[in-house]
Every structure is written in structure tokens, then in C-alpha cells.
Amino acid sequence: MAPVLVLYYSHKGATRNMAYKIATGVEMAGLEAQIRTVPPVTNHFDNELAAVPDSGDPYVSRDDLVACSGLALGSPTRFGNMAAAMKYFWDGTSHEWLSAALAGKPACVFTSSSTMHGGQESTLLSMQLPLLHHGMVFIGLPYSEPALNKTTTGGTPYGVSHVAGMQGNTSLSDDEQQLCIAQGKRLANIARLLGA
Template identity: 45%
Template sequence: MVDILVLYCSQDGSVHKLAQQIARGVNSVTGAEAKLRTVPNNKPKNNLFAPEIKLSEIEECDGLALGSPTHFGNMSGAMKSFIDELTPLWFKGSLETKVGTVFTSSHSLHGGNEATLLSMQIPMQHLGMLIMGVPYSVKELNTTKDGGTPYGASHVGDQAVTPVEEKIAYAQGKRLAELTIKLRS
């Protein structure tokens, strides 16, 4: 069984909804199990979120999906703060050759989703992770008028996550599990 960590920061619930869909995609693959966690200092507007991450869970996971709201074209401060705490794992090479992927949400169409996704990929590369995106074989990526990019699932707007955005996140989670299993076998 491969252990896929879906780690996120969410304030209004959109990133949380994407995280749930990624976890559903992971869990749809035989031999993979998703674990939902939030970063420390996440300040959600409600209490519907996952337990807080322990550093040991990052080290022990086989794959990682990282999600954050977009704040001025970058990840949230809480997510960046948590990533900065991964230096001991970087020294040990704990995340090298693990598959990583990213997802985000912003309140506006030009809120910086793609910049945020890329900003979260950079530390993953420094940690030695293998970065995975969403391929255009996911048909919703070709037709979306909502969120969704080849860099990772995304949500746009202050309305609920759309069915198209959910399908892209689900496909991303499924692909993460499949690639992690292939890499570990």
C-alpha cells in the first residue's frame, strides 16, 4: 500500500474541496491510500478541515499533493512557513524521488493561480521530488471555463468548486497514486 499525503492550507473551503477530490482520486486506485492533513497555523473560517500535519508524516509518505490558496500570485504564508520547516528532511534526502503535485484556488480569474502552482513546485524540486502535472488527456482540461491548469488543479472565483474543477482534481489524485505505485514497484 502506498501512502499519499494530501497536505493543504484552506481558509474558505475551496482548497479543502479540491483536496477532498484529490484524495478521492487517490483512493480510487487499488494499492493507494490518501491521508488528508492541514499545515500548522491554518486559520479556516470553519472547522471542517483535516488534522494538522506531523513532520514524520511528510517523511513517511510515498507521494505528496500540496495545496494552498493563492495570495498575490503565491502560496499562503502558512504553507510557506511550513515548507521552511522541511530543512531537516532536505538534509536527509527524505523526499527525494517521491512524486509531488500541487493545487490551488483564487477568488479572481487573474488571481495568479499558475504562479502559485509554480511557486509550490520550486521547493518540491529542491527537496528532490518528481513533479507531476495534469495532462491534456484529462478532457476537462481542454474545455474548462473554470479552474484547472496543466500545472495542477485549481479553482477560480468565490462560488463553490465546480464539477469540472472537481473532475480535474480527481484525475490529478488518481494519476498521483498510479505514478507513485509504478515508481515504488
């Protein structure tokens, strides 16, 4: 099967850490996880970004997106919405929308924020919108996951979440790690069932 794409944007590393835990879950379920990021949005018009980042994960390509068997999409919370860099990426996917390249593929979302009530759920909902427009099959995180019922940190039925703290340096809690892994496993298993 084609890899499951774990696509994220991260500023201080919390969302990136979640991406790697979700990828662990995908691989525990027997599928390959392909981790990619999106370039930052900048208003420095004189400075062009390199096609490949100097360090960290590669930037996503259109081929990565079209070829995936499933998608986990992650962004930090920005005023209750996905970060501009992630929104900018999705705003450029009209060709994939017109060709229905993502239709029928399973997708899930994840986010991190500085505070417990920093707009995590609205961010997760906002990230679902382009996926639904692309015809993807959205999957949440069910309460049959024990950590979702007992967490006092991050975690929602809309997708995995993390409370990173005001400095962005709070590690993933045990519950958050378990939920990330569970989300990755669920995505991989549904991708396999759908044969996407």
C-alpha cells in the same frame, strides 16, 4: 504501500474541498489518501495554537511527510504565491532536505483563488520550488484529461485550480471536480510505478 499525503492550507474552505476530491482520486486508484493541513501563521504571540486543531483535519507531522508515497500540495493564492502558512511549513523542512527523505517521490500541486486571473499559475509554480529542492518528481496534469481542454473555470497543466469567487463561496465546477479526481488518480498511479 504508504499513503499518499494530501497536504493543504485553506482559509475559507475552497482549497480544502479540492483536497478531498484529490483524495477521492487517490483512493479510486487503489491507494490510501492521508489528508493533513498546516497551522495558520499568527502574529498573536500571547496565544499558542493547540497541537491538534479543535475541528477539521489534523496538522501534518514530519512523520506524515517522510512516510508518504506521494504528495499533493495545495494552498490558496496569495498575491500570486502560496499562503504564508504553507511557506512557513516548508521553510522548516531543512532536516528532511538534508536527509533526502522526499527524493524520488512524486508530487503535484493545486490552488484556488478569488478570481480567474488571481495568480493561480504563479502560485502553482511557486509551490513546485520547494518540492524540486527536495528532489521530488513533479507531475502536472496533461491535456489528455478532457476537462482540461473544455473548462471555463479552473484547471491548468501545472496542477488543478479553482475559481472560488470574491466571497470564497463558489462550489467546485464539474470540470474542476473531474480534474481534481484525475490529478489524484495520476499521483497514485505514478507513486505505485515509482514504488516510493
